[in-house]
Amino acid sequence: MTERIILAGGGHAHLSVLADWARRPLPQTKRWLVTSSRYTAYSGMLPGWLAGNYQASDLMIDLEPLARKASTKLVIADIVGIDADARTMHLSSGECMTFDLASLATGGETNLTQLLALGDKLLPVKPVDEFVAKWSAFATQAQQRGTADVVVVGGGAAGVELAFGIDAALRRCAVRAIVSLVSPQESFLAGHADKVRALVTTAISQRNINVHFAQGTGTAEGLSLSNGAFLRADCVVAATGSRAQTWLAQSGLACTANGFVQVGADLRSISHPYILAAGDVIERTDRKVEHSGVHAVKAGPVLAANIRASVEGKGDDTYTPRRWTLYLLAHGKRQAILSWGPFVTAGKWVWRLKDRIDRGFVRRYTAEDA
Ligand SMILES: Cc1cc2nc3c(=O)[nH]c(=O)nc-3n(C[C@H](O)[C@H](O)[C@H](O)COP(=O)(O)OP(=O)(O)OC[C@H]3O[C@@H](n4cnc5c(N)ncnc54)[C@H](O)[C@@H]3O)c2cc1C
Numbered sequence: 041m042t043e044r045i046i047l048a049g050g051g052h053a054h055l056s057v058l059a060d061w062a063r064r065p066l067p068q069t070k071r072w073l074v075t076s077s078r079y080t081a082y083s084g085m086l087p088g089w090l091a092g093n094y095q096a097s098d099l100m101i102d103l104e105p106l107a108r109k110a111s112t113k114l115v116i117a118d119i120v121g122i123d124a125d126a127r128t129m130h131l132s133s134g135e136c137m138t139f140d141l142a143s144l145a146t147g148g149e150t151n152l153t154q155l156l157a158l159g160d161k162l163l164p165v166k167p168v169d170e171f172v173a174k175w176s177a178f179a180t181q182a183q184q185r186g187t188a189d190v191v192v193v194g195g196g197a198a199g200v201e202l203a204f205g206i207d208a209a210l211r212r213c214a215v216r217a218i219v220s221l222v223s224p225q226e227s228f229l230a231g232h233a234d235k236v237r238a239l240v241t242t243a244i245s246q247r248n249i250n251v252h253f254a255q256g257t258g259t260a261e262g263l264s265l266s267n268g269a270f271l272r273a274d275c276v277v278a279a280t281g282s283r284a285q286t287w288l289a290q291s292g293l294a295c296t297a298n299g300f301v302q303v304g305a306d307l308r309s310i311s312h313p314y315i316l317a318a319g320d321v322i323e324r325t326d327r328k329v330e331h332s333g334v335h336a337v338k339a340g341p342v343l344a345a346n347i348r349a350s351v352e353g354k355g356d357d358t359y360t361p362r363r364w365t366l367y368l369l370a371h372g373k374r375q376a377i378l379s380w381g382p383f384v385t386a387g388k389w390v391w392r393l394k395d396r397i398d399r400g401f402v403r404r405y406t407a408e409d410a
Pocket residue numbers: 048049050051052053054074075076077079080083084085086087117118119120145146147148165166167197198201202279285318319320321331332333334335336367368
Protein backbone atom coordinates (compact mmCIF):
# COMPACT_ATOMS: atom_id res chain seq x y z
CA MET A 41 0.00 0.00 0.00
CA THR A 42 1.29 3.48 -0.83
CA GLU A 43 1.69 5.74 2.21
CA ARG A 44 0.91 9.46 1.86
CA ILE A 45 3.44 11.56 3.76
CA ILE A 46 3.14 15.33 4.27
CA LEU A 47 5.92 17.55 5.58
CA ALA A 48 4.32 20.71 6.99
CA GLY A 49 6.75 23.67 6.85
CA GLY A 50 9.94 24.04 4.83
CA GLY A 51 12.21 25.45 7.55
CA HIS A 52 15.28 24.36 9.49
CA ALA A 53 13.90 21.02 10.79
CA HIS A 54 12.69 19.63 7.45
CA LEU A 55 15.69 20.41 5.25
CA SER A 56 17.57 17.26 6.21
CA VAL A 57 14.42 15.15 5.72
CA LEU A 58 14.26 16.39 2.11
CA ALA A 59 18.00 15.77 1.72
CA ASP A 60 17.53 12.22 3.07
CA TRP A 61 14.78 11.55 0.53
CA ALA A 62 16.94 12.99 -2.24
CA ARG A 63 19.81 10.62 -1.30
CA ARG A 64 17.82 7.43 -0.69
CA PRO A 65 14.48 6.53 -2.23
CA LEU A 66 11.55 5.82 0.07
CA PRO A 67 9.57 3.21 -1.88
CA GLN A 68 5.80 2.92 -1.75
CA THR A 69 5.25 6.46 -0.56
CA LYS A 70 3.77 9.65 -2.07
CA ARG A 71 5.26 12.77 -0.57
CA TRP A 72 4.35 16.46 -0.29
CA LEU A 73 5.97 19.50 1.28
CA VAL A 74 3.34 22.10 2.21
CA THR A 75 4.89 25.43 3.12
CA SER A 76 4.08 29.14 3.06
CA SER A 77 6.87 30.19 0.75
CA ARG A 78 9.12 28.70 -1.92
CA TYR A 79 12.17 30.18 -0.13
CA THR A 80 13.24 29.47 3.40
CA ALA A 81 15.49 31.97 5.14
CA TYR A 82 18.41 30.90 7.31
CA SER A 83 17.66 33.24 10.21
CA GLY A 84 21.15 32.99 11.76
CA MET A 85 22.49 35.08 8.85
CA LEU A 86 19.83 37.81 9.06
CA PRO A 87 21.80 40.07 11.44
CA GLY A 88 24.81 39.66 9.10
CA TRP A 89 22.63 40.74 6.17
CA LEU A 90 21.61 43.87 8.10
CA ALA A 91 25.28 44.55 8.91
CA GLY A 92 26.10 44.36 5.18
CA ASN A 93 28.07 41.10 5.33
CA TYR A 94 25.63 39.19 3.11
CA GLN A 95 23.30 39.69 0.17
CA ALA A 96 19.66 38.68 0.83
CA SER A 97 20.15 35.78 -1.61
CA ASP A 98 22.98 34.39 0.58
CA LEU A 99 20.51 33.43 3.30
CA MET A 100 17.69 32.09 1.15
CA ILE A 101 17.31 28.39 0.37
CA ASP A 102 15.16 27.58 -2.65
CA LEU A 103 12.91 24.66 -1.72
CA GLU A 104 11.75 23.95 -5.26
CA PRO A 105 14.91 22.16 -6.54
CA LEU A 106 15.41 20.44 -3.19
CA ALA A 107 11.84 19.10 -3.24
CA ARG A 108 12.23 18.04 -6.89
CA LYS A 109 15.38 16.06 -6.05
CA ALA A 110 13.51 14.46 -3.17
CA SER A 111 10.64 13.46 -5.53
CA THR A 112 8.35 15.48 -3.29
CA LYS A 113 5.52 17.69 -4.55
CA LEU A 114 5.92 21.27 -3.34
CA VAL A 115 2.62 22.92 -2.35
CA ILE A 116 2.87 26.64 -1.55
CA ALA A 117 0.07 27.42 0.90
CA ASP A 118 -0.52 28.17 4.57
CA ILE A 119 -1.81 25.32 6.67
CA VAL A 120 -4.83 26.69 8.52
CA GLY A 121 -5.92 23.55 10.33
CA ILE A 122 -5.19 19.90 11.02
CA ASP A 123 -7.61 17.20 12.12
CA ALA A 124 -5.27 14.71 13.72
CA ASP A 125 -7.92 11.98 14.10
CA ALA A 126 -9.17 12.28 10.52
CA ARG A 127 -5.56 12.67 9.23
CA THR A 128 -6.47 15.74 7.20
CA MET A 129 -4.71 19.05 6.67
CA HIS A 130 -6.60 22.20 5.63
CA LEU A 131 -4.88 24.78 3.48
CA SER A 132 -5.43 28.50 2.89
CA SER A 133 -6.24 27.62 -0.73
CA GLY A 134 -9.35 25.75 0.49
CA GLU A 135 -7.76 22.40 -0.35
CA CYS A 136 -8.01 19.53 2.13
CA MET A 137 -5.16 16.99 2.01
CA THR A 138 -5.27 13.52 3.54
CA PHE A 139 -2.19 11.82 4.95
CA ASP A 140 -1.11 8.56 6.54
CA LEU A 141 1.97 10.10 8.15
CA ALA A 142 2.79 13.77 8.74
CA SER A 143 5.65 15.76 10.16
CA LEU A 144 5.07 19.26 11.53
CA ALA A 145 7.79 21.91 11.56
CA THR A 146 5.93 25.14 10.88
CA GLY A 147 8.00 27.03 13.44
CA GLY A 148 6.56 29.65 15.74
CA GLU A 149 5.03 33.05 15.10
CA THR A 150 6.26 36.26 16.72
CA ASN A 151 4.32 37.18 19.83
CA LEU A 152 2.89 40.63 19.04
CA THR A 153 0.19 40.87 21.71
CA GLN A 154 1.59 43.99 23.42
CA LEU A 155 2.67 45.71 20.21
CA LEU A 156 -0.27 45.71 17.77
CA ALA A 157 -1.19 49.37 18.49
CA LEU A 158 2.01 50.37 16.64
CA GLY A 159 0.27 49.65 13.32
CA ASP A 160 2.57 50.21 10.31
CA LYS A 161 5.56 50.95 12.54
CA LEU A 162 5.61 47.33 13.71
CA LEU A 163 8.06 45.01 11.97
CA PRO A 164 7.99 41.37 13.15
CA VAL A 165 11.19 39.44 12.48
CA LYS A 166 9.23 36.47 11.15
CA PRO A 167 8.52 35.54 8.39
CA VAL A 168 12.13 36.44 7.62
CA ASP A 169 11.57 37.01 3.87
CA GLU A 170 8.87 39.62 4.68
CA PHE A 171 11.19 41.24 7.21
CA VAL A 172 13.92 41.54 4.56
CA ALA A 173 11.55 43.30 2.13
CA LYS A 174 10.00 45.64 4.73
CA TRP A 175 13.32 46.58 6.35
CA SER A 176 14.79 47.40 2.92
CA ALA A 177 11.86 49.76 2.25
CA PHE A 178 12.23 51.36 5.69
CA ALA A 179 16.02 51.82 5.27
CA THR A 180 15.47 53.58 1.92
CA GLN A 181 12.97 56.00 3.53
CA ALA A 182 15.30 56.56 6.50
CA GLN A 183 18.17 57.38 4.12
CA GLN A 184 15.98 59.99 2.35
CA ARG A 185 14.91 61.50 5.70
CA GLY A 186 18.43 61.28 7.19
CA THR A 187 17.15 60.18 10.61
CA ALA A 188 15.64 57.04 12.15
CA ASP A 189 14.49 56.02 15.63
CA VAL A 190 14.39 52.23 15.76
CA VAL A 191 13.46 50.08 18.74
CA VAL A 192 14.14 46.35 18.94
CA VAL A 193 11.89 44.57 21.41
CA GLY A 194 13.26 41.29 22.79
CA GLY A 195 16.47 40.63 24.69
CA GLY A 196 17.11 37.08 23.49
CA ALA A 197 20.04 36.28 21.21
CA ALA A 198 17.97 37.20 18.13
CA GLY A 199 16.94 40.63 19.49
CA VAL A 200 20.49 41.47 20.57
CA GLU A 201 22.01 40.44 17.23
CA LEU A 202 19.33 42.38 15.34
CA ALA A 203 20.05 45.54 17.36
CA PHE A 204 23.74 45.33 16.40
CA GLY A 205 22.84 44.60 12.77
CA ILE A 206 20.38 47.53 12.61
CA ASP A 207 22.92 49.90 14.15
CA ALA A 208 25.45 48.83 11.50
CA ALA A 209 22.85 49.10 8.71
CA LEU A 210 21.87 52.68 9.62
CA ARG A 211 25.48 53.79 10.05
CA ARG A 212 26.23 52.35 6.60
CA CYS A 213 23.62 54.56 4.95
CA ALA A 214 24.74 57.60 6.99
CA VAL A 215 21.47 57.96 8.87
CA ARG A 216 21.43 59.82 12.20
CA ALA A 217 19.88 57.01 14.19
CA ILE A 218 18.79 56.18 17.71
CA VAL A 219 18.69 52.42 18.16
CA SER A 220 17.13 51.08 21.38
CA LEU A 221 16.86 47.56 22.74
CA VAL A 222 13.99 46.85 25.13
CA SER A 223 13.82 43.74 27.29
CA PRO A 224 12.89 42.80 30.83
CA GLN A 225 16.21 42.38 32.68
CA GLU A 226 15.51 38.74 33.53
CA SER A 227 15.14 37.76 29.86
CA PHE A 228 18.23 39.65 28.63
CA LEU A 229 20.30 36.80 27.13
CA ALA A 230 18.68 34.40 29.60
CA GLY A 231 20.33 30.99 29.60
CA HIS A 232 23.74 32.40 28.65
CA ALA A 233 26.69 32.76 31.04
CA ASP A 234 27.23 36.10 32.84
CA LYS A 235 30.34 36.65 30.72
CA VAL A 236 28.21 36.70 27.55
CA ARG A 237 26.01 39.44 29.03
CA ALA A 238 29.14 41.35 30.09
CA LEU A 239 30.71 41.12 26.60
CA VAL A 240 27.46 42.15 24.93
CA THR A 241 27.02 45.07 27.35
CA THR A 242 30.55 46.30 26.54
CA ALA A 243 29.91 45.99 22.79
CA ILE A 244 26.58 47.83 23.16
CA SER A 245 28.25 50.71 25.01
CA GLN A 246 30.68 51.12 22.08
CA ARG A 247 27.78 51.53 19.66
CA ASN A 248 24.87 53.86 19.29
CA ILE A 249 22.50 51.47 21.11
CA ASN A 250 20.48 52.31 24.25
CA VAL A 251 19.31 49.42 26.42
CA HIS A 252 16.10 49.71 28.47
CA PHE A 253 15.34 46.95 30.96
CA ALA A 254 11.54 47.14 30.92
CA GLN A 255 8.37 45.75 29.32
CA GLY A 256 7.25 47.66 26.25
CA THR A 257 3.68 48.33 25.13
CA GLY A 258 3.01 49.67 21.66
CA THR A 259 1.19 52.96 20.98
CA ALA A 260 0.63 54.80 17.69
CA GLU A 261 3.78 56.92 18.31
CA GLY A 262 6.19 54.42 19.82
CA LEU A 263 6.77 52.30 22.87
CA SER A 264 5.53 53.00 26.37
CA LEU A 265 7.82 51.32 28.93
CA SER A 266 6.92 49.78 32.28
CA ASN A 267 9.53 52.06 33.96
CA GLY A 268 7.53 55.14 32.90
CA ALA A 269 9.71 56.13 29.93
CA PHE A 270 8.44 56.59 26.38
CA LEU A 271 10.44 55.77 23.24
CA ARG A 272 9.34 57.54 20.08
CA ALA A 273 9.87 55.21 17.15
CA ASP A 274 9.74 55.20 13.37
CA CYS A 275 10.06 51.43 13.40
CA VAL A 276 9.74 48.77 16.12
CA VAL A 277 11.32 45.42 15.34
CA ALA A 278 9.64 42.61 17.27
CA ALA A 279 11.91 39.73 18.26
CA THR A 280 9.68 38.78 21.14
CA GLY A 281 10.11 35.02 20.93
CA SER A 282 7.97 32.53 19.17
CA ARG A 283 4.54 31.36 20.18
CA ALA A 284 2.52 28.48 18.76
CA GLN A 285 0.25 29.03 15.78
CA THR A 286 -3.38 29.05 16.96
CA TRP A 287 -4.66 26.25 14.72
CA LEU A 288 -2.51 23.67 16.53
CA ALA A 289 -4.65 23.92 19.67
CA GLN A 290 -7.73 22.91 17.66
CA SER A 291 -6.01 19.99 15.91
CA GLY A 292 -6.86 17.30 18.47
CA LEU A 293 -3.12 16.81 19.06
CA ALA A 294 -1.95 16.81 22.67
CA CYS A 295 -0.65 20.37 23.17
CA THR A 296 0.64 22.39 26.11
CA ALA A 297 -1.45 25.25 27.55
CA ASN A 298 0.59 27.54 25.22
CA GLY A 299 -0.40 25.47 22.19
CA PHE A 300 2.91 23.70 21.49
CA VAL A 301 2.70 20.10 20.23
CA GLN A 302 3.77 17.64 22.93
CA VAL A 303 6.25 15.05 21.69
CA GLY A 304 8.55 12.50 23.27
CA ALA A 305 12.24 11.87 22.58
CA ASP A 306 11.22 10.05 19.36
CA LEU A 307 9.63 13.33 18.13
CA ARG A 308 6.23 11.64 17.79
CA SER A 309 3.08 13.30 19.10
CA ILE A 310 2.23 11.71 22.44
CA SER A 311 -1.42 11.47 21.33
CA HIS A 312 -1.05 10.66 17.60
CA PRO A 313 2.20 8.75 16.91
CA TYR A 314 1.68 8.95 13.13
CA ILE A 315 2.29 12.71 13.47
CA LEU A 316 5.89 13.72 14.15
CA ALA A 317 7.01 17.25 14.98
CA ALA A 318 10.21 19.20 15.63
CA GLY A 319 11.64 22.69 15.95
CA ASP A 320 9.86 25.69 17.45
CA VAL A 321 6.44 24.01 17.17
CA ILE A 322 7.07 21.43 19.91
CA GLU A 323 7.51 21.01 23.61
CA ARG A 324 9.21 17.82 24.79
CA THR A 325 7.45 15.89 27.56
CA ASP A 326 10.62 14.10 28.74
CA ARG A 327 12.95 17.11 29.14
CA LYS A 328 13.23 20.84 28.51
CA VAL A 329 14.65 21.70 25.08
CA GLU A 330 14.70 25.39 24.19
CA HIS A 331 13.36 26.64 20.88
CA SER A 332 16.38 27.28 18.70
CA GLY A 333 17.64 26.70 15.20
CA VAL A 334 20.35 24.40 16.55
CA HIS A 335 17.81 21.97 17.99
CA ALA A 336 15.52 22.24 14.96
CA VAL A 337 18.44 21.36 12.65
CA LYS A 338 19.73 18.53 14.84
CA ALA A 339 16.23 17.03 15.12
CA GLY A 340 16.00 16.83 11.31
CA PRO A 341 17.96 13.55 10.86
CA VAL A 342 15.88 11.94 13.66
CA LEU A 343 12.68 12.99 11.87
CA ALA A 344 14.08 11.51 8.65
CA ALA A 345 15.04 8.23 10.38
CA ASN A 346 11.68 7.88 12.15
CA ILE A 347 9.61 8.61 9.05
CA ARG A 348 11.64 5.88 7.33
CA ALA A 349 11.16 3.60 10.38
CA SER A 350 7.37 4.07 10.15
CA VAL A 351 7.35 3.13 6.47
CA GLU A 352 9.70 0.17 6.88
CA GLY A 353 8.21 -1.03 10.18
CA LYS A 354 11.44 -0.57 12.12
CA GLY A 355 12.28 0.94 15.55
CA ASP A 356 12.63 4.65 16.24
CA ASP A 357 15.66 6.87 16.88
CA THR A 358 15.56 9.48 19.63
CA TYR A 359 16.92 13.03 19.78
CA THR A 360 19.07 13.66 22.84
CA PRO A 361 20.45 17.20 22.96
CA ARG A 362 23.98 17.68 24.22
CA ARG A 363 24.47 19.24 27.66
CA TRP A 364 25.36 22.64 26.18
CA THR A 365 24.32 24.24 22.91
CA LEU A 366 26.80 26.24 20.85
CA TYR A 367 25.64 29.78 20.06
CA LEU A 368 27.64 32.25 18.00
CA LEU A 369 26.32 35.79 18.45
CA ALA A 370 27.33 38.31 15.82
CA HIS A 371 27.80 41.86 17.02
CA GLY A 372 28.51 44.44 14.37
CA LYS A 373 31.00 44.17 11.59
CA ARG A 374 32.67 40.72 11.53
CA GLN A 375 32.87 40.22 15.30
CA ALA A 376 31.11 37.49 17.27
CA ILE A 377 30.81 35.95 20.74
CA LEU A 378 30.98 32.19 21.28
CA SER A 379 28.68 30.96 24.04
CA TRP A 380 28.83 27.25 24.91
CA GLY A 381 27.61 26.61 28.45
CA PRO A 382 30.26 28.13 30.74
CA PHE A 383 32.77 28.56 27.89
CA VAL A 384 32.70 32.07 26.46
CA THR A 385 35.10 33.78 24.11
CA ALA A 386 34.95 36.45 21.43
CA GLY A 387 36.77 37.90 18.46
CA LYS A 388 37.08 38.07 14.72
CA TRP A 389 37.94 34.35 14.54
CA VAL A 390 34.54 33.52 16.13
CA TRP A 391 32.84 35.53 13.39
CA ARG A 392 34.87 33.66 10.74
CA LEU A 393 33.80 30.34 12.32
CA LYS A 394 30.14 31.47 12.33
CA ASP A 395 30.44 32.63 8.73
CA ARG A 396 31.89 29.26 7.66
CA ILE A 397 29.18 27.27 9.51
CA ASP A 398 26.33 29.47 8.25
CA ARG A 399 27.43 29.59 4.61
CA GLY A 400 28.12 25.83 4.74
CA PHE A 401 24.56 25.20 5.98
CA VAL A 402 22.95 27.15 3.16
CA ARG A 403 25.28 25.57 0.58
CA ARG A 404 24.43 22.06 1.84
CA TYR A 405 20.77 22.60 0.95
CA THR A 406 21.14 24.28 -2.39
CA ALA A 407 20.30 22.02 -5.29
CA GLU A 408 23.78 21.09 -6.49
CA ASP A 409 25.00 19.90 -3.09
CA ALA A 410 21.80 18.46 -1.61
C1 LIG B 1 16.94 36.90 13.72
C2 LIG B 1 17.00 35.50 14.22
C3 LIG B 1 18.25 34.93 14.43
C4 LIG B 1 18.33 33.63 14.92
N1 LIG B 1 19.58 33.11 15.10
C5 LIG B 1 19.67 31.88 15.61
C6 LIG B 1 20.95 31.33 15.84
O1 LIG B 1 21.99 31.96 15.58
N2 LIG B 1 21.02 30.07 16.37
C7 LIG B 1 19.89 29.37 16.66
O2 LIG B 1 20.01 28.23 17.15
N3 LIG B 1 18.65 29.85 16.45
C8 LIG B 1 18.51 31.09 15.92
N4 LIG B 1 17.26 31.61 15.70
C9 LIG B 1 16.06 30.78 15.98
C10 LIG B 1 15.73 29.87 14.78
O3 LIG B 1 15.50 30.66 13.64
C11 LIG B 1 14.47 29.02 15.01
O4 LIG B 1 14.56 28.38 16.24
C12 LIG B 1 14.32 27.98 13.88
O5 LIG B 1 14.10 28.64 12.66
C13 LIG B 1 13.16 27.01 14.12
O6 LIG B 1 13.13 26.09 13.06
P1 LIG B 1 11.75 25.42 12.59
O7 LIG B 1 12.09 24.38 11.59
O8 LIG B 1 10.96 25.02 13.78
O9 LIG B 1 10.95 26.61 11.93
P2 LIG B 1 11.36 27.61 10.78
O10 LIG B 1 12.77 27.49 10.38
O11 LIG B 1 10.85 28.95 11.24
O12 LIG B 1 10.51 27.12 9.55
C14 LIG B 1 9.11 27.17 9.53
C15 LIG B 1 8.67 26.87 8.11
O13 LIG B 1 7.27 26.66 8.10
C16 LIG B 1 6.66 27.53 7.16
N5 LIG B 1 5.37 27.85 7.73
C17 LIG B 1 5.10 28.62 8.81
N6 LIG B 1 3.80 28.63 9.06
C18 LIG B 1 3.22 27.85 8.13
C19 LIG B 1 1.88 27.46 7.88
N7 LIG B 1 0.86 27.87 8.62
N8 LIG B 1 1.66 26.65 6.82
C20 LIG B 1 2.68 26.20 6.04
N9 LIG B 1 3.96 26.55 6.25
C21 LIG B 1 4.22 27.35 7.29
C22 LIG B 1 7.59 28.69 6.99
O14 LIG B 1 7.42 29.32 5.74
C23 LIG B 1 8.95 28.00 7.12
O15 LIG B 1 9.33 27.43 5.90
C24 LIG B 1 17.15 32.89 15.22
C25 LIG B 1 15.89 33.48 15.00
C26 LIG B 1 15.82 34.75 14.50
C27 LIG B 1 14.45 35.36 14.29
